[in-house]
Amino acid sequence: MNARQAALEIVTNVLQNESYLNLECKRVLSTGWSVEDKRFITALANTTIENLFRIDYVLNQFITAKRVHSVIMNILRLGACQLLFFESVPVSAAVNESVKLAEKSGKRQLKGFVNAVLRNLSKNFGKIQYPDRDEDPVEYFHIFYSYPKWLCEQYIREYGEEQAEQMMSYTGDRSLTCVRLNRLRADHAPEEYLPGLYCEDAYYIKGMTAVDEIPEFGEGRITIQGEASQVTVCAAGIDKNNYVLDACAAPGGKSAYAAWFARDGKVVALELHRHRAELMKRTLERLGAKNTEIHIADASEYRLEWKEAFDVVLADVPCSALGLLYRKPDIKIFKKKEDIPALAAVQRQILETCALYVKPGGVLLYSTCTIDKAENEDNIRDFLRRHEEFAEDGLSPFLPGELKERTEDGMLQLFPHIDSIDGFFMARLRRL
DSSP: OOOOHHHEEEEEEEEHHHHOOHHHHHHHSSOOOOOHHHHHHHHHHHHHTTHHHHHHHHHTOOOOOOOOOOOHHHHHHHHHHHHHHHSSOOHHHHHHHHHHHHHHHHOGGGGGHHHHHHHHHHHHHHOOOOOTTTOOHHHHHHHHHHHHHHHHHHHHHOOHHHHHHHHOOOOOOOOOOOOEEOTTTTOOOOOOSSSSSTTTTTEEEEOOSOOSSSSHHHTTTTTEEHHHHHHHHHHHHHHHHHTEEHHHHHHHHHHHHHHHHTTTTEEEESSSSSHHHHHHHHHHHHHTOEEEEEEEETTTTOOOGGOOOOOEEEOOOOOOOOOGTTOOOOOHHHOTTTHHHHHHHHHHHHHHHHHHTTEEEEEEEESSSSOOTTHHHHHHHHHHHHHHTTTEEOOGGSOOOGGGGGGGEEEEOOOOOHHHOOOOOEEEEEOO
């Protein structure tokens, strides 16, 4: 298998089986690849999925056939992606290697078709027609930034055209991987790590291809955790003697960080799925978070023994993950508008249940990795209308750096294009 065959396998599994792009990349790249090949395969698969609607739109201007075999269509997508977005790949290589892919994929009779479509595309870049932005901004954003129409409409409605375009066009620096320094095992990071934007424990590693090959990771001195996720734990204001519940805990990053803050207290981690709980157990052991225990249960189902038992409850609820689209582009392909109400209902139920576990005077920290108002501000305002025993609690004292100025009462919405980290929402509520 060569690099383009590997990218084809990844893209095919994502599109046909709705597999997670990052997991497919990890699986395919687990053995036998050079660093250069890993970077090329990852970039080609990610760029193809990220720009899928745009690539298909362009290809359809050069395809006359009514139907195209799915394997051939994915080969054309990879070829068009290289022609449109990879300046370092010669046109001849993009076309010829795509033809070879068709032959190796058992579609030898269609290699002439692949060759004709891609050569025609390569000779007619200047004739590609995109929707007119002024006449139909929704259609333009949908095609040019490869976002589903319903999300383009929602972003324009909630944030206006200018900010919507900034949100959809943002890609970040994909050469950087965010890690957290685990102060349970280390007191400083290697000098080559870049400091975080906000959190003192956040660092960035440039050009990392396999974190489990880094000694600091195996020794538990660092762990993969986005900086927005770290900010969320900081926002809870956990004291060293606190009794903490992490209600939707996997993969365990927040639980492990909470264990550092509550190092003389205890963290209870709740996870619905047994296999994810097992992965979390190994993570917590690697990081030396001994003051933790894991329970396998549904966070929306009430447990009487936990009534008013916790100083801090973290409710990082399942969500639409719209704040991660800039680095997880497969999400935007499969997410549907009708998914949101059902998610919001689950979130409200978890919030209701978690509220019962907070001690008087304690803190409930609600968070998501989305920028959807129905899942964020609307849920919190609905909750506060029905619960006079809770009130918004100021976030500023617990936030790092310039984020202190970004809060609205007890809530904060982070945006990738503004803050250069994941789009997280958090609300800090105090039980009176």
